[in-house]
Amino acid sequence: MLVRNIFFAVVLAVAPVSSAFASGGDTPTPPSQSWQFEEGLFGMYGTYDKAALQRGYKIYREVCSSCHSMKRIYFRNLEALGYNENQIKAIAAEYTVEDGPNEEGDMFDRTAIPSDAFISPFANDNAAKFANGGALPPDLSLITKARANGSNYVYALLTGYEEAPHGADLAQGQHWNKYFAGHKLSMAPPLMDGQVTYEDGTPETLEQYSRDIVQFLTWAADPHMEARKKAGFRVLVFLILFAGIMYAVKKRTWADLH
Amino acid sequence: MGSGPREEFDNPVVEWIDSRMPIFTMLQKEYGVFPTPKNFNWFWNFGAIAMFMLMTMIVTGIFLAMHYTANTELAFDSVERITRDVNGGWLLRNIHMNGASFFFIAVYIHIFRGMYYGSYKRPRELLWILGVVIFLLMMATAFIGYVLPWGQMSLWGATVITNLFSAIPFVGEDIRTLLWGGFAVDNPTLTRFFALHYLLPFVIFAVVFLHVWALHVTGSNNPLGIDVKGPQDTLPFNPYYTMKDIFGLILFIIVYAFFVFYAPDSLGHPDNYTPANPLVTPPHIVPEWYFLPFYAILRAITFNFNIYMLAGVALLAVFMVEFIWRHSPKYLGKSAGIALLVIGGALALFGLLAGFNQHWTIPFTDMPIPLTSAETSPISAKLGGVLAMFGSIGLLVILPWLDNHPIRSARFRPLFRIFVIVFTFSVFVLGYAGSQPADRVYWSTCIGDAQACEVLAHGAGHGAAAHHEADAGAEPLVLKFDNTMLAQAFTGVYFLFFLIILPLLSRFEKGRELPTSIHEAVLAKKQKAGA
Ligand code: HEM
Numbered sequence: 126m127l128v129r130n131i132f133f134a135v136v137l138a139v140a141p142v143s144s145a146f147a148s149g150g151d152t153p154t155p156p157s158q159s160w161q162f163e164e165g166l167f168g169m170y171g172t173y174d175k176a177a178l179q180r181g182y183k184i185y186r187e188v189c190s191s192c193h194s195m196k197r198i199y200f201r202n203l204e205a206l207g208y209n210e211n212q213i214k215a216i217a218a219e220y221t222v223e224d225g226p227n228e229e230g231d232m233f234d235r236t237a238i239p240s241d242a243f244i245s246p247f248a249n250d251n252a253a254k255f256a257n258g259g260a261l262p263p264d265l266s267l268i269t270k271a272r273a274n275g276s277n278y279v280y281a282l283l284t285g286y287e288e289a290p291h292g293a294d295l296a297q298g299q300h301w302n303k304y305f306a307g308h309k310l311s312m313a314p315p316l317m318d319g320q321v322t323y324e325d326g327t328p329e330t331l332e333q334y335s336r337d338i339v340q341f342l343t344w345a346a347d348p349h350m351e352a353r354k355k356a357g358f359r360v361l362v363f364l365i366l367f368a369g370i371m372y373a374v375k376k377r378t379w380a381d382l383h
Numbered sequence: 384m385g386s387g388p389r390e391e392f393d394n395p396v397v398e399w400i401d402s403r404m405p406i407f408t409m410l411q412k413e414y415g416v417f418p419t420p421k422n423f424n425w426f427w428n429f430g431a432i433a434m435f436m437l438m439t440m441i442v443t444g445i446f447l448a449m450h451y452t453a454n455t456e457l458a459f460d461s462v463e464r465i466t467r468d469v470n471g472g473w474l475l476r477n478i479h480m481n482g483a484s485f486f487f488i489a490v491y492i493h494i495f496r497g498m499y500y501g502s503y504k505r506p507r508e509l510l511w512i513l514g515v516v517i518f519l520l521m522m523a524t525a526f527i528g529y530v531l532p533w534g535q536m537s538l539w540g541a542t543v544i545t546n547l548f549s550a551i552p553f554v555g556e557d558i559r560t561l562l563w564g565g566f567a568v569d570n571p572t573l574t575r576f577f578a579l580h581y582l583l584p585f586v587i588f589a590v591v592f593l594h595v596w597a598l599h600v601t602g603s604n605n606p607l608g609i610d611v612k613g614p615q616d617t618l619p620f621n622p623y624y625t626m627k628d629i630f631g632l633i634l635f636i637i638v639y640a641f642f643v644f645y646a647p648d649s650l651g652h653p654d655n656y657t658p659a660n661p662l663v664t665p666p667h668i669v670p671e672w673y674f675l676p677f678y679a680i681l682r683a684i685t686f687n688f689n690i691y692m693l694a695g696v697a698l699l700a701v702f703m704v705e706f707i708w709r710h711s712p713k714y715l716g717k718s719a720g721i722a723l724l725v726i727g728g729a730l731a732l733f734g735l736l737a738g739f740n741q742h743w744t745i746p747f748t749d750m751p752i753p754l755t756s757a758e759t760s761p762i763s764a765k766l767g768g769v770l771a772m773f774g775s776i777g778l779l780v781i782l783p784w785l786d787n788h789p790i791r792s793a794r795f796r797p798l799f800r801i802f803v804i805v806f807t808f809s810v811f812v813l814g815y816a817g818s819q820p821a822d823r824v825y826w827s828t829c830i831g832d833a834q835a836c837e838v839l840a841h842g843a844g845h846g847a848a849a850h851h852e853a854d855a856g857a858e859p860l861v862l863k864f865d866n867t868m869l870a871q872a873f874t875g876v877y878f879l880f881f882l883i884i885l886p887l888l889s890r891f892e893k894g895r896e897l898p899t900s901i902h903e904a905v906l907a908k909k910q911k912a913g914a
Contacts, residue, residue: 167641167645167646168645169645197467266463267463267657270648270656271656272653273653275653306666346656348467349466349467352473353473353644353647354644354645356644357641357643357644357645358644360640360644361641361644364633364636364640365637367633368630368633368634368637371626371630371633372630374626374630375626375627375629375630378622378626379623379626379627382421
């Protein structure tokens, strides 16, 4: 047994020093950013920064939404970003959707209302691929849950474009990204300094944009996070008190044994 | 559940019912005054905890089923709607999703307890086997449940696992078609899986009932592993163990609640948040964590089981049964035993090595070794993997007969204790191996010409090494230790533990002296603590 343990210890000790023969990607782990939604021990006090969510939504509307759908999000959900009913109605009214059939059996266009989902930029996946050189821009409603370490990953991705190393052959429309598996990403850098105008004086830099859109996408993937953490706190306090009581009851019950 | 003599209850309603159907008498007998060893430790909490988890899964599952749609076009969306729009839906889903993990945590600890304290031994063999049946049903239920949200891992996990069945000779293909309801994992698969996922938990419930029934016939084992000798050894279940179980359960729920509220997705795979797509295979298909050790065993079998190997193992098995398990040989003499051991061992070893080294030839010729190829091996690597995976659980069924040492508890069997711990450790290592890509290399080295090594490492075309491509000098020797080898080594430990170590220990381990009674052991411990 001792031999086996030593053997295993050696294996583990050597493991991180991946030799030249080791397979596995050379994609670095996205560095952890500090996020307001992850504040506190285990993110227990995390909340969404509404101003950041609104800025992130602006970036989505002005930039990402020309390629990426977010079809699980409805205009009515924007209430969580701090918009009131009229503002939401006004935002929705900027879009048209196809509806129908009407009484005469025809499809018709109408302005969107709060109960409509975000409008997708393409009619279907094939259209989206066709417009993007064969690559499908994924729906962003769940993107931070659909990638390991999602929020940090998307931030790293948006800020991780680099000059391609010598000898790397990129196909037409591919861009070298440090954090994308395989590095060849078919999305041109979507953001650059000064691209989106902020009315509240927040710096208009790539880093700030990336932080804001990530917070928006994190909210979109996990809209009940605040309610969940709040409920969790109450449940844990209750359980711990209950455990204390049960501990005393158990002790009392067993105390009369001799 | 007898209808024998009955004591009257004071409450008239209870009495009215009980005199017509003595359900309260039964409860009182089985859970009220039920005599329970007084020396339980916290490991004895996990049966009650598993029961709580089963109820939790059934209740949350039924409410999820009210909103879930079993259709490949709609399933993913319906689960998203549950978490986004159904009132309290996110909570329901988090409880159910993490509940599966915590159910398995409870059951794994429960099984470990059974092994460590020898609870599977006479007279509790049937109780133990019913437990293994529950475990198998749970695995089926959880596997099928994971398919329901119809994400990428749902589809591809289901594809990998259902394809395994096709390795079974003769009926394999038919079984697979039956599981699929077609020619691939598709809508008919999803609808039948949903029906089964609704059904199986109730089957589990029924088997749990039998499990508890059997328990209440034999009574509980205890950390000393000795029989209850009289009333001074026991306590009535209520209030002593009801209160202790509730306290332990709350502690368990605290950890569970932490995951439900603060890390609900940490035990799942991110790929399952991408809708299933039959055209895109995920780079790395992994099952949920609770299946990983078995997945590692499945993938460890990368070689065919050839005739030599099987013949060798059969001879060794005869030796083990006749000379070790039986304690004194019944049919064979000493020299036959030695012959079995030597010939069996040599054949098995040779078969294994030849299975690994398909390029071996008969010395001084270039003829391959006969009967070692894939076509001539009775058991292909794929079937071997499936057999090993199911066999690893099948061994649990026959555990009471593999280990027939008279002492139950590992406390009084120092050698058994060490090996149970090694075994548990090997299950953890297998779990790790199951989570890693099969070709992950942990360590490697290249012996030989430095430049040739360079070519091997970086492929031709890299730097100076490229010029040496042409001269076919001595081929360098590459030694490596990869994930498949890790899984193979610890699969070996897993099977050796059951098939060799346990019978040997049953035969040769002396064990320590047992205390005369539970009561006296408890008193002695108290005095020691007081002094
Ligand atoms: C033995 C008890 C059970 C186990 C181990 C179990 C396990 C699972 C697992 C692992 C999932 C996938 C979780 C996810 O990724 O969302 C799941 C989903 C599901 N289960 Fe169960 N389950 C059990 C009992 C039940 C029962 C009794 C029902 C209904 C009567 C049920 C209904 C569902 C439904 C509708 C889903 C899909 C919704 C979802 O994915 O959240 N389950 N189950």
